[in-house]
Amino acid sequence: MSCNCGSDIPNILIVEADYADPIWCGECRFNLDLDDFNLPKDLLNKLSNWSEDYGDWIDWETDKRFSNANTLISQHNIVGLKLTEKIRVELGENYTITFSPTK
Numbered sequence: 207m208s209c210n211c212g213s214d215i216p217n218i219l220i221v222e223a224d225y226a227d228p229i230w231c232g233e234c235r236f237n238l239d240l241d242d243f244n245l246p247k248d249l250l251n252k253l254s255n256w257s258e259d260y261g262d263w264i265d266w267e268t269d270k271r272f273s274n275a276n277t278l279i280s281q282h283n284i285v286g287l288k289l290t291e292k293i294r295v296e297l298g299e300n301y302t303i304t305f306s307p308t309k
């Protein structure tokens with residue numbers, strides 16, 4: 207599967223958690239399939255777990271953020287930044303990878 211720019215793996219990537227696989231094309235914002243990346247399995251698992259944790263700061267009963275939401279979000283962003291650095295190392299310097307933190 208390729209993004210709207212026609213690349214299987216675009217050179218410009220964004221890492222952002224949002225109820226989906228957490229890697230996006232940096233040009234067309236297409237949601238890329240994690241399995242298309244030739245990344246080590248443990249890193250793929252960490253990325254999946256990390257994206258599944260997205261939204262843990264929202265109380266679905268009330269649809270509002272928990273009182274400790276800011277702490278949870280900053281912890282989530284710290285992990286996301288570390289995982290982005292690992293992706294950078296794995297994919298090499300031909301890729302521009304930006305981490306987009308949850309606000």
Ligand SMILES: [Zn+2]
Binds near residue numbers: 232233234
């Ligand atoms: Zn694209």
